[in-house]
Amino acid sequence: xxxxxxxxxxxxxxxxxxxxxxxxxxxxxxxxxxxxxxxxxxxxxxxxxxxxxxxxxxxxxxxxxxxxxxxxxxxxxxxxxxxxxxxxxxxxxxxxxxxxxxxxxxxxxxxxxxxxxxxxxxxxxxxxxxxxxxxxxxxxxxxxxxxxxxxxxxxxxxxxxxxxxxxxxxxxxxxxxxxxxxxxxxxxxxxxxxxxxxxxxxxxxxxxxxxxxxxxxxxxxxxxxxxxxxxxxxxxxxxxxxxxxxxxxxxxxxxxxxxxxxxxxxxxxxxxxxxxxxxxxxxxxxxxxxxxxxxxxxxxxxxxxxxxxxxxxxxxxxxxxxxxxxxxxxxxxxxxxxx
Numbered sequence: 062x063x064x065x066x067x068x069x070x071x072x073x074x075x076x077x078x079x080x081x082x083x084x085x086x087x088x089x090x091x092x093x094x095x096x097x098x099x100x101x102x103x104x105x106x107x108x109x110x111x112x113x114x115x116x117x118x119x120x121x122x123x124x125x126x127x128x129x130x131x132x133x134x135x136x137x138x139x140x141x142x143x144x145x146x147x148x149x150x151x152x153x154x155x156x157x158x159x160x161x162x163x164x165x166x167x168x169x170x171x172x173x174x175x176x177x178x179x180x181x182x183x184x185x186x187x188x189x190x191x192x193x194x195x196x197x198x199x200x201x202x203x204x205x206x207x208x209x210x211x212x213x214x215x216x217x218x219x220x221x222x223x224x225x226x227x228x229x230x231x232x233x234x235x236x237x238x239x240x241x242x243x244x245x246x247x248x249x250x251x252x253x254x255x256x257x258x259x260x261x262x263x264x265x266x267x268x269x270x271x272x273x274x275x276x277x278x279x280x281x282x283x284x285x286x287x288x289x290x291x292x293x294x295x296x297x298x299x300x301x302x303x304x305x306x307x308x309x310x311x312x313x314x315x316x317x318x319x320x321x322x323x324x325x326x327x328x329x330x331x332x333x334x335x336x337x338x339x340x341x342x343x344x345x346x347x348x349x350x351x352x353x354x355x356x357x358x359x360x361x362x363x364x365x366x367x368x369x370x371x372x373x374x375x376x377x378x379x380x381x382x383x384x385x386x387x388x389x390x391x392x393x394x395x396x397x398x399x400x
Contacts, residue, residue: 071174071204072230072256074148078113081283081293082260084121086335087135089346095131097138099345103287103338104142110290112147115139119152119176121284121331126349133166140171150206154178157193161200168201175205176233179213187219198228208262210235217241217248224253231258234278237269243276264330265323267293268316270300271308284330285319288337291378292370315370322362328352329359336360337367341378 075082085107088099104115117139118124118132127135136151143149151167153160153175164175177197185193190213198205205228209215214236215223223229234242242259249257258280261273266281273281279301286293292315299307323329332348333355339345340363347354355363371378 067173067202067204071148071150072258074173075114075231075258075280076256078280080111080113081286081290081297082114082116082280083107083112083286084116084119084282084284085139086287086331086338086345087118087122087127088344089349091346093346093349095127095134096346097134099343100135101138101142103343103345104139106343107286107290108143108146110286111294112286114148114150115143116150116176116282117152117172119150119178121287121334122152123331123349123352124152124154124178126352129162129166132163133170136167136172137170148173150174150176152176152178153197155181157196160193160197164197164201164203168203172203174230175201175203177205177207179208179211182212184212187216190215191219191222194223194229195226198226202228204228204230206231206233206258206260208233208235210262214241215245217244220245221248221252224249224255224257231260233260233262233282235262235264237263239272239276242273242278246277265316265320267296267300268312268320270296271305271312274300284334285316287334288341289367289370289378291374291376292367295374295376310373311370314373315366318366318369319363322359322366325359326353326355329355333359333363337363340364340367 085103088096088103090096107115118127118135136149139149149172151172153163153167160177167175177194180193194207207223207229209232220232246259259278261269261278261281263269265284267283267285270281283293292311296308296311323333332352335345335348336355
């Protein structure tokens with residue numbers, strides 16, 4: 062099947078990324094309302110620091126916590142701040158009707174594509190899941206990346222059918238079953254020759270980067286890029302040039318300890334990342350409930366860990382682009398724990 066022009070364009074732009082895929086946090090003011098000025102700064106600095114794409118209002122961006130209006134405002138702000146320099150992919154989720162609504166709001170806001178989150182709550186069979194994603198893909202002209210995790214887990218045969226569906230260009234894996242992913246990659250390669258994309262979507266995907274690379278999955282989401290872009294960029298460069306010595310040094314000295322710290326609290330894959338952005342000097346606010354703020358000691362441990370990561374590279378914070386994605390004080394679990 063030949064993809065539509067928009068799908069082909071996004072697939073091409075994502076195939077060989079120049080940097081990490083950036084999943085910005087969503088900024089709130091002291092009263093908990095959306096702070097678009099700070100959000101714009103966060104997005105802009107991410108692009109300037111070297112992000113290859115912006116995935117706006119997805120898991121790390123608290124998609125679950127935003128109204129449709131807030132969602133569209135964030136997507137529009139991300140599109141305006143990137144100014145076409147990199148693609149903007151927006152989240153879309155819940156049941157089919159709401160997922161379609163979010164998709165259309167994203168298209169109106171100028172997004173380049175969609176990351177299709179799992180359906181709300183229900184555990185559906187393969188036939189129902191396939192129908193859900195096909196209806197979502199048909200609802201707009203935006204290309205769709207399907208997110209596998211939690212209650213949306215696919216057989217290789219279902220992914221083959223997804224790959225045959227016009228407008229669906231890839232699969233993001235947040236499950237971590239490498240045996241299943243190898244069978245999926247093999248089945249699609251055999252049945253649907255072409256450029257179907259795969260993404261490692263595990264929380265702190267860098268930890269499993271070598272394993273996913275071995276089965277042909279080189280694209281991944283990077284939450285660390287939000288608050289330590291120098292570390293994330295160095296890892297991305299090392300992984301893509303075969304510098305496994307640097308990869309392992311960063312895994313051993315930074316990423317594994319970060320994952321262990323993240324495991325200390327539910328929802329930390331969002332709230333701890335947001336705390337990390339605040340530590341760079343950009344006040345993106347706290348997380349909205351039902352997520353909660355990390356313990357003070359865990360935030361202090363994160364600061365020490367980031368210092369260690371920079372020391373491993375022999376660089377100072379702010380050495381890349383304009384510095385950390387949130388540098389500057391001015392505004393210039395499980396199931397919840399993945400981007």
